[in-house]
Amino acid sequence: MATGLLGIETFPRPDIEQLLERARNFQPKESGSYPRLTSCAGKMIVSLFFENSTRTRSSFEIAAKRLGAETLSITASGSSVTKGESLVDTLNTLVAMRPQAVVMRHGASGAPHFLARHLSIPIVNAGDGTHEHPTQALLDARTILDNKGALEGLRVAIIGDIAHSRVARSNIFLLSKFGVDIVLCGPPSLVPRELSLIAPGVRLEHDIRKAILGADVIMMLRVQLERIHEPTMDASEYFQFYGLRLEHLDLAKPDVIVLHPGPINRGREISSEVADSQRSMILNQVENGIAVRMAVLERVLLQ
Amino acid sequence: MKLVIRNGRVICPSTGYDNVADVLIENGRIAAVGQNLSSPAAEALDASGLVVAPGFIDIHVHLREPGFEHAETIESGSRAAAAGGFTTICCMPNTMPVNDSATVTSYIVERARRHAVVNVFPIGAITKGSKGEELAAISSMVAAGAVAISDDGRPVMNSRVMRRAMETASELEIPVIDHCEDLNLSGDGDMHECLDSVRLGVSGIPSAAEDVMVARDILLAELTGARYHVAHISTKHAVSMVAFARQRGLSVTAEATPHHIALHTGLMPPYDSDYKMKPPLRCTHDVDAVVNGLISGAIDCIATDHAPHAGDDKMQEFEKCPFGIIGLETAVGTALEVLVHSGKLSLNRLIALFTSEPARVIGWKDEQSRGALKAGFVGDVTLLDPNRAWTYDVNKSFSKSKNSPFHEHTFQGGPVATIVGGQVVWRCDGF
Numbered sequence: 001m002a003t004g005l006l007g008i009e010t011f012p013r014p015d016i017e018q019l020l021e022r023a024r025n026f027q028p029k030e031s032g033s034y035p036r037l038t039s040c041a042g043k044m045i046v047s048l049f050f051e052n053s054t055r056t057r058s059s060f061e062i063a064a065k066r067l068g069a070e071t072l073s074i075t076a077s078g079s080s081v082t083k084g085e086s087l088v089d090t091l092n093t094l095v096a097m098r099p100q101a102v103v104m105r106h107g108a109s110g111a112p113h114f115l116a117r118h119l120s121i122p123i124v125n126a127g128d129g130t131h132e133h134p135t136q137a138l139l140d141a142r143t144i145l146d147n148k149g150a151l152e153g154l155r156v157a158i159i160g161d162i163a164h165s166r167v168a169r170s171n172i173f174l175l176s177k178f179g180v181d182i183v184l185c186g187p188p189s190l191v192p193r194e195l196s197l198i199a200p201g202v203r204l205e206h207d208i209r210k211a212i213l214g215a216d217v218i219m220m221l222r223v224q225l226e227r228i229h230e231p232t233m234d235a236s237e238y239f240q241f242y243g244l245r246l247e248h249l250d251l252a253k254p255d256v257i258v259l260h261p262g263p264i265n266r267g268r269e270i271s272s273e274v275a276d277s278q279r280s281m282i283l284n285q286v287e288n289g290i291a292v293r294m295a296v297l298e299r300v301l302l303q
Numbered sequence: 304m305k306l307v308i309r310n311g312r313v314i315c316p317s318t319g320y321d322n323v324a325d326v327l328i329e330n331g332r333i334a335a336v337g338q339n340l341s342s343p344a345a346e347a348l349d350a351s352g353l354v355v356a357p358g359f360i361d362i363h364v365h366l367r368e369p370g371f372e373h374a375e376t377i378e379s380g381s382r383a384a385a386a387g388g389f390t391t392i393c394c395m396p397n398t399m400p401v402n403d404s405a406t407v408t409s410y411i412v413e414r415a416r417r418h419a420v421v422n423v424f425p426i427g428a429i430t431k432g433s434k435g436e437e438l439a440a441i442s443s444m445v446a447a448g449a450v451a452i453s454d455d456g457r458p459v460m461n462s463r464v465m466r467r468a469m470e471t472a473s474e475l476e477i478p479v480i481d482h483c484e485d486l487n488l489s490g491d492g493d494m495h496e497c498l499d500s501v502r503l504g505v506s507g508i509p510s511a512a513e514d515v516m517v518a519r520d521i522l523l524a525e526l527t528g529a530r531y532h533v534a535h536i537s538t539k540h541a542v543s544m545v546a547f548a549r550q551r552g553l554s555v556t557a558e559a560t561p562h563h564i565a566l567h568t569g570l571m572p573p574y575d576s577d578y579k580m581k582p583p584l585r586c587t588h589d590v591d592a593v594v595n596g597l598i599s600g601a602i603d604c605i606a607t608d609h610a611p612h613a614g615d616d617k618m619q620e621f622e623k624c625p626f627g628i629i630g631l632e633t634a635v636g637t638a639l640e641v642l643v644h645s646g647k648l649s650l651n652r653l654i655a656l657f658t659s660e661p662a663r664v665i666g667w668k669d670e671q672s673r674g675a676l677k678a679g680f681v682g683d684v685t686l687l688d689p690n691r692a693w694t695y696d697v698n699k700s701f702s703k704s705k706n707s708p709f710h711e712h713t714f715q716g717g718p719v720a721t722i723v724g725g726q727v728v729w730r731c732d733g734f
Contacts, residue, residue: 009502088618108620109504110574118618129622131504169504194501229491 003303004101004122005296006112007132008173016138016174019295023142026066026291034066034290041068043301046094047103049126050076050111055262055286056126056135060103063293069301072099087111088118095121101300104128109166122300130164130227136261137170139292143285144217147257151178157211157252158182159242160221160269161190164228167261168221169198176201185211186242187233190223208242215252220244220260220270235268245271249279257281305329306725307342308684311350315357316655317675326355328682331724336676348727350686353719354650357658357676358390358683362665363455363480363534363558363606364631366392366423369410370399375611375703377411380631381419382701383609385729387631388657388718390421390683391673392609393665395455396428403428403439408447420728421721422673422683424450424665426480429468433457436464441471450665453480455534456581456626460486462519469529478530478556478664483516483541484508484581493622495583499568505621508583510538517541521548524555532664533557535608537582539592546601556664558606559593561630561637566590566708576617576624577708580610597656598647604660607634611704629702633695635687636714643689644715650689657685682725686734689716693731 005011028034045064049057057073064071074094085093087106094102101122104112109129116123127133141151148154156175162168162184175182176199184195185205196204205211212218223238233241249256258270258279266272274280308326313336315321325340326333361384367375377394384392394411396402402411408425415423427444431437433454441452452472458481459465465481472479489512494500496507517533521544524531533545536557548555562580567590571578578584596602610627617624630637635657642648662674673681697710720730 086615086618087620106620108622110622111620113574114620129504163501166504169502192501194498197498198502 004116004300005124005134006116007125008134008137008170009132011134013177016141016177019138019292019299020142020145022295022298023138023288023291026294028287034294036066038068039298040064040301043069044099045069045071045101045103045297046099047071047073047126048094049074050106051127053105053126055289056105059286059289060126060293063290063297066290067294067298067301069297087115091115091119095119101297124296124300127166129166131166132170133166134170135289135293135296136167137174138296139285139288140171140219140259141174142288142292143259143281144257146284146288147281148216151175151180153179154216155181155183155214156217156219157185157215158219158221159185159208159211159244161223162186162195162221163190163192164224165221171219172199172202183211183215187238189232208244208248209251212248212251215256218244218252218256218258220258222263222265222269239268243267243269243271244274246273246277249274259285261285304331304725305342305345306348306722307340307345308348308350308355308686311353311355311686313355313676314651314654315676316651317357317659318677320676321651326676326684328684328722328725332682333676333678333680335678352688354687354689356654356685356687357674358681358721358723359388359635359657359685360391360661360674361389361607361609361631361634362393362604362661364392364394364609365397365611365627366394367611368398368414369407373703374613376418377414377423378418379701379703380609380611381415381421381423382729383629383631384421385721386701387633388635388685388687388721389631390685390721390723391424392421393424393426393450395426395453397433397456401428401433402444403431403433405440405443405447408444408449412448421723422681424448426451426453428452429454429459429479430464435459435461438464438467438471441468442475445475445477450667451478451480451532453482453534455480455482458482458484458486458516462523465520466523466527469523469527469531473527473529476666478532478666480532480534481516481520482534482581483513483520485512485515488512488515493579494571495568495585497568497586499571503573510540510585510589513538513582514540514544517544521553521555524548524553525551530554530556535560535563535582535606536593536596536602537563537585538589542592542596542601546596546599549601556603557596557601558604558664559597559602560606560608561634562628562708564590564594564597564641565637574621576619576621577628577706579621579624579626580608580628581626594641594647597642603664605634605638605656606661607631611702612706613704617706627706629700629704629707631702632700633707633709633712633714636693636695636717637709639689639716640714682722684722685718686720686722687716688719691716691719693717
């Protein structure tokens, strides 16, 4: 089977380290822009987004272009999916056009894993349902490394809707492989108890103040209303108990950094003051997104 | 028309008979069981080295006809049943249209009479369209041949409607079979709620979704005096509650499926729809409780919940795939492996779980009496080889659907021939 990148859970630590190191070479640095390479010239990538996405889709596209690869981007609303075609048939049709890799985002957990069982083309998972979002975890790790130098021994608090977050799962799997102390925090209905057993080094905390105590990194997550099919806590109560505000940052380590995968909802899970503060790495994350995806695509295309 | 089955080990749990002997079938009925039965005109079948048991009964199958003939038909499903050693099957009403009227019941009975190779008994719907709102034409369906009622797959959420259904069934002396699932609790769940579901990002169905319905139904069974049967029981609390109800003297029974005793979430390949069914595969403590329920007698019988789905329907994203797996051809092999070869249950008791016990749950009487090798009972016999090694190839299945988690599994023991009304309707290669 062709090697794509379906998830972090089964992706070995040495491979993660290699990708993170490689991504460092692709960061904009002083020049202010990403390197322009030709190593993947002549390769074609199809990116298939069955869910809306702004940053991930454009990030993959820019990464591919910077490697010299050609890209074809298809979104569900304009595709044959809306005409009732099955996922397998859609993919088979695209594969017949001979791309070298597929980048895919899909609303169903396991959709790329299901396809990988039936197709031989490498698939890069750009987010599957509430399961994994591996490149997000890689770019978050790159951002943490840029600030902290190493992952080992850090304390990372992940706060918000963990239950429906593929970002959280991929981050937990990745950070756990590096011995990070991980605290998950959010309303009980969005932080199932089973999460404490999902990987070594994970504990649950329902009080945001306790969760943040001594943290090196705070990762905030959006409440994924589109995936929650039942009444939830209203926005103001959520912000009162689980929203990150400036006063919280005093509880963390003095050099704490704040991450958010975006899109952010100001005044719901994070205050504007925090989002716009010096501690916030939200735009660095976007920058690293391209560097990390260049490393991933290069690995997949040149294997 | 006479058939004599010679020299097999005849096991009839109902009579306690267990000897090397002959079984004589005359005019479609058991005529005699004993040694050296002489009947010169009879066709003879040599069963030396084999077990001769009453015809196996599966009280929970989906035959998909009318309405979903691309997935299964009464004929194809009955052939799969025969290949699994079953001589009698009861089919659930979730067809299109739903079997909620005498018209549909009669259609199934008539189609079965013409095309089925085993006995087929329809189970009628509890409510019209299985919508859970208004009672179906229960008396008419029973008059047309329905042997029980159930809204399998679409449980009756309204407790008052369930109460009325039980009152009606009690009067008609038929069991009410419930697929126990609180639909609000199970929500859009696609697998058992546990660490694996959280890890895989798949919505979970908690065991409690089954437990609360079993609890409600038992209370309603006490209120109405109905015979109440729990379909495909899968949780430890449900098993305890059934045992408790029995202690209180209620007519409460339960069935377990082969997959719920053989498989647990840990054996499920991620996002593999051949392992997706309702109730979902549970964790090991639930599986152990179901196995122990079969050993203790808290659970009365084994039923397959044979649920064919066409290939296209299962070739989708996991969350879009329908629930259910086929199971007729692998049931006996699976049960032998989990219960008998493991030393947990005697072969005789296992045979009871497939014969006299399901017959008691439904309550066939008079000329319909079955599940034992007694004179006058229907002439249905299953020949078994408890040790024959064989490998299941789903692509050679008699079912029109191929959704089985047991593909390429090697079993020790299984059916060798299936005899319905004195006619051999299936025999395995080499017999």
